[in-house]
Amino acid sequence: MFKILKKTFDTGLVTTGYPDAPPRLSENFRGAPRFDFDNWRDARPAAEACPTQALSIRDRGAVREVTMDYGLCIFCGECCAADRTGAVLMTREFELAVRDKADLVITAQYDIGADGVQQHLKQIHCGLQPVERDTAALEKHVHQAIHQTLGRSLAIREVDAGSCNGCEVEITALNNPVYDLERLGIHFVASPRHADMLLVTGPVTRNMELALIKTYRACPEPKVVVAVGACGIGGGIFGRNYATLGGADQAVPVDVFIPGCPPRPHALLHGILLALGRMGEKGLPL
Amino acid sequence: MMDNRTTRLDEILMAGGPAFTLRLKSSAGEIYADVPAASAPAASAYLRSAGCRHAAVFAEDRVAEDLHYYIYYVFEHPDDTRYLVLRCGVEPGQASFPSLAAEVPALNWQEREIQDWFGLEALGHPNPRRVALHDNWPDVHPLRKDFPIDTVLPPFEGEQHVYRPTLGEGVFQIPVGPVHAGIIEPGHFSFAVAGEPILYLQLRMFYVHKGIEKRFEHLPVPRAVFLAESVSGDSSFSHGTAFCQAVESIGCVEVPEPARRMRTILLELERIYNHVADIGAIVNDVGFVIANAHASRLREEILRINEELTGSRLLRGVVCPGGVRRSWDRGQAGRVLAALDPFEREFNDLTDMIQASDSTRDRLERTGTLHAEQARDLGIIGVAGRASGQDHDVRRDHPYAAYDAVEIQPPVYQEGDVLRRMQVRIDEVRRSLQFIRLAESGLSSGPHRASMPQLPAGEFAIGSVEGWRGEILYWIRTAANNRIARCKVKDPSVNNWPALVEAVQGNIVPDFPVINKSFSLSYSGTDR
Numbered sequence: 033m034f035k036i037l038k039k040t041f042d043t044g045l046v047t048t049g050y051p052d053a054p055p056r057l058s059e060n061f062r063g064a065p066r067f068d069f070d071n072w073r074d075a076r077p078a079a080e081a082c083p084t085q086a087l088s089i090r091d092r093g094a095v096r097e098v099t100m101d102y103g104l105c106i107f108c109g110e111c112c113a114a115d116r117t118g119a120v121l122m123t124r125e126f127e128l129a130v131r132d133k134a135d136l137v138i139t140a141q142y143d144i145g146a147d148g149v150q151q152h153l154k155q156i157h158c159g160l161q162p163v164e165r166d167t168a169a170l171e172k173h174v175h176q177a178i179h180q181t182l183g184r185s186l187a188i189r190e191v192d193a194g195s196c197n198g199c200e201v202e203i204t205a206l207n208n209p210v211y212d213l214e215r216l217g218i219h220f221v222a223s224p225r226h227a228d229m230l231l232v233t234g235p236v237t238r239n240m241e242l243a244l245i246k247t248y249r250a251c252p253e254p255k256v257v258v259a260v261g262a263c264g265i266g267g268g269i270f271g272r273n274y275a276t277l278g279g280a281d282q283a284v285p286v287d288v289f290i291p292g293c294p295p296r297p298h299a300l301l302h303g304i305l306l307a308l309g310r311m312g313e314k315g316l317p318l
Numbered sequence: 319m320m321d322n323r324t325t326r327l328d329e330i331l332m333a334g335g336p337a338f339t340l341r342l343k344s345s346a347g348e349i350y351a352d353v354p355a356a357s358a359p360a361a362s363a364y365l366r367s368a369g370c371r372h373a374a375v376f377a378e379d380r381v382a383e384d385l386h387y388y389i390y391y392v393f394e395h396p397d398d399t400r401y402l403v404l405r406c407g408v409e410p411g412q413a414s415f416p417s418l419a420a421e422v423p424a425l426n427w428q429e430r431e432i433q434d435w436f437g438l439e440a441l442g443h444p445n446p447r448r449v450a451l452h453d454n455w456p457d458v459h460p461l462r463k464d465f466p467i468d469t470v471l472p473p474f475e476g477e478q479h480v481y482r483p484t485l486g487e488g489v490f491q492i493p494v495g496p497v498h499a500g501i502i503e504p505g506h507f508s509f510a511v512a513g514e515p516i517l518y519l520q521l522r523m524f525y526v527h528k529g530i531e532k533r534f535e536h537l538p539v540p541r542a543v544f545l546a547e548s549v550s551g552d553s554s555f556s557h558g559t560a561f562c563q564a565v566e567s568i569g570c571v572e573v574p575e576p577a578r579r580m581r582t583i584l585l586e587l588e589r590i591y592n593h594v595a596d597i598g599a600i601v602n603d604v605g606f607v608i609a610n611a612h613a614s615r616l617r618e619e620i621l622r623i624n625e626e627l628t629g630s631r632l633l634r635g636v637v638c639p640g641g642v643r644r645s646w647d648r649g650q651a652g653r654v655l656a657a658l659d660p661f662e663r664e665f666n667d668l669t670d671m672i673q674a675s676d677s678t679r680d681r682l683e684r685t686g687t688l689h690a691e692q693a694r695d696l697g698i699i700g701v702a703g704r705a706s707g708q709d710h711d712v713r714r715d716h717p718y719a720a721y722d723a724v725e726i727q728p729p730v731y732q733e734g735d736v737l738r739r740m741q742v743r744i745d746e747v748r749r750s751l752q753f754i755r756l757a758e759s760g761l762s763s764g765p766h767r768a769s770m771p772q773l774p775a776g777e778f779a780i781g782s783v784e785g786w787r788g789e790i791l792y793w794i795r796t797a798a799n800n801r802i803a804r805c806k807v808k809d810p811s812v813n814n815w816p817a818l819v820e821a822v823q824g825n826i827v828p829d830f831p832v833i834n835k836s837f838s839l840s841y842s843g844t845d846r
């Protein structure tokens with residue numbers, strides 16, 4: 033018993049200061065890719081290499097549309113490795129959670145030459161632009177009832193609707209002494225009846241569709257749903273197929289989407305706090 | 319080291335007589351022989367009597383090319399580093415094959431999977447009901463080539479599965495899941511209990527089936543690696559490596575030495591972070607919460623090391639056909655090695671703390687026992703197998719990466735209880751730390767990735783890895799244009815669920831979580 037206490041004292045404080053202080057990340061952490069759309073000459077190799085089609089191109093006559101959907105991105109870095117023009121850079125950005133899935137998408141249109149090289153950027157449509165850190169201004173977007181009722185104390189029910197269990201590895205980490213979710217008044221509960229938030233992972237398999245819907249119904253109002261990871265947002269690498277629906281919002285209404293594969297614990301925290309109006313959206317890396 | 323263990327299977331085949339004369343092909347890692355489906359039971363019985371173990375059975379639709387479906391039986395023998403694969407052709411008109419499940423219970427689910435995926439009947443199967451497709455699915459066979467991957471199936475009508483009835487005075491049924499109380503994957507458990515003790519447990523899996531094997535058939539090889547990494551997220555690197563090894567074998571590509579060492583290091587880091595987490599979770603389930611707090615902190619340390627080395631906490635996006643995508647420099651390696659020493663000290667503190675707790679030991683010892691004979695008959699492998707006397711370890715039995723340079727010596731216990739399953743993990747973490755230091759110390763700055771040729775179409779090979787749970791097996795057949803015609807994925811969880819069913823019998827319901835945790839199986843790896 034004495035030894036256990038001694039060990040506790042020797043260990044000291046290990047908890048992260050996030051979100052009040054910046055997180056401790058490795059220099060080598062691979063976050064979201066950033067694209068120099070203005071000067072990009074050839075998106076073909078990068079799009080060809082992208083395993084999830086987060087980055088894709090469509091040529092129609094002499095016009096190419098390049099689409100980047102951060103919701104499907106698994107931060108693998110293949111686009112950056114395949115691109116020969118230096119237009120792709122891997123960043124350490126991870127606070128990508130948004131309320132509207134469409135905010136995760138960038139589309140750029142180019143004129144292309146006969147050789148398929150992009151000649152100039154005709155137009156670009158960006159999802160969410162980088163936002164100044166201004167929580168107070170953003171709180172008004174949040175449903176008032178949710179902020180008032182759940183803002184300071186939140187019970188989460190996690191639902192795996194077909195994930196590979198990678199998201200579960202990181203969600204479980206939220207409970208460890210480093211991330212210590214309870215310090216923020218947030219905890220995981222065993223029953224949807226006790227829950228204010230559903231944290232949904234996986235592409236929603238046909239075999240989990242009904243269970244997810246029932247869990248959602250069992251959750252009392254007001255409630256929020258957060259879709260976690262590339263699969264939860266849009267099916268990820270599994271996509272939509274005979275066995276999957278291709279994202280949590282195909283079965284239940286979703287309030288916040290957290291990109292990543294899996295999202296690191298800080299990213300999960302950001303998304304959960306965003307849903308409560310305690311943190312703001314940060315926008316895409318531009 | 320030795321590795322001339324490549325003659326035993328030939329001797330066995332030779333002694334087996336004319337049944338095995340039709341050699342399909344041989345390579346450094348595998349021997350293939352064609353046998354008629356009707357003689358599969360006799361061939362299996364002979365091979366088992368000669369000391370072979372059934373590692374897997376799966377099927378393939380080659381009707382368009384060869385006018386046949388094929389059933390593949392994968393065997394291994396402790397004295398040979400190769401796998402032996404028997405192939406049986408099945409004509410579409412016949413659409414059935416003889417079941418071996420009554421003799422070899424380890425094949426029970428895998429044969430039923432073949433029924434579900436391909437519509438080939440396992441004749442004489444003792445329990446031929448659906449396993450992978452739930453009972454409310456229409457009559458489809460998704461791995462047939464004529465089934466489009468994007469088929470939209472009509473809405474399913476509620477639950478139709480019939481569980482074995484629970485009869486008798488005072489006997490109750492407790493249904494649990496698919497959504498469980500903790501942060502774990504979904505599956506349904508149906509307990510029959512008399513008072514507190516569990517009479518029997520029925521499992522129902524495949525809630526997270528997401529069409530992975532079909533999906534492989536729609537991706538080019540370089541992109542398919544990422545799908546392999548998503549079969550079971552906590553084993554991303556092991557699954558990715560097994561996939562790449564099969565591809566490398568087909569392409570006849572030698573992985574450079576530095577890359578083999580780097581793979582070894584990352585495979586062992588994956589083992590450590592999962593084992594530490596499980597050790598913590600096991601003691602947590604019997605109330606030793608503070609030990610779990612330390613264990614989960616230690617896991618976090620390893621995840622940080624992973625990120626420092628590879629950019630990804632779960633080691634994703636690192637392995638690739640031919641080696642590894644990214645190398646690391648001296649500075650990174652130095653920081654990681656420096657972090658391993660305090661990790662090891664703290665790990666020893668953790669195990670001392672656990673071992674000093676008599677009440678913890680008391681709860682874990684003789685809880686959830688799986689006897690050695692049961693484990694052998696059910697074909698239990700990996701951590702659970704070694705805790706019940708089954709001495710299998712792919713790192714030694716079919717060496718890959720840099721494992722031929724080390725002596726593996728897996729920890730093997732006979733008692734088969736929760737305590738031993740935890741002890742296997744403790745022993746393995748210590749060994750893993752040694753392997754990492756050893757592999758790192760000889761790491762030279764040579765190339766870390768061999769270039770891959772365009773793969774020949776129609777070729778096939780096995781890739782296998784001892785993941786932290788046990789043997790992960792991939793069988794791949796290539797198609798034209800660097801694509802995949804068939805990718806069979808066998809996670810060790812598929813083998814080991816029946817162990818849980820046996821081990822819980824007679825235990826009390828409140829001990830189920832700790833018993834389940836001590837097996838720590840992957841639902842996603844099972845369901846794919």
Ligand code: SF4
Nearest residue numbers: 082105106108109111
């Ligand atoms: S980092 Fe994202 S966009 Fe780039 S290849 Fe990977 S998944 Fe595609």
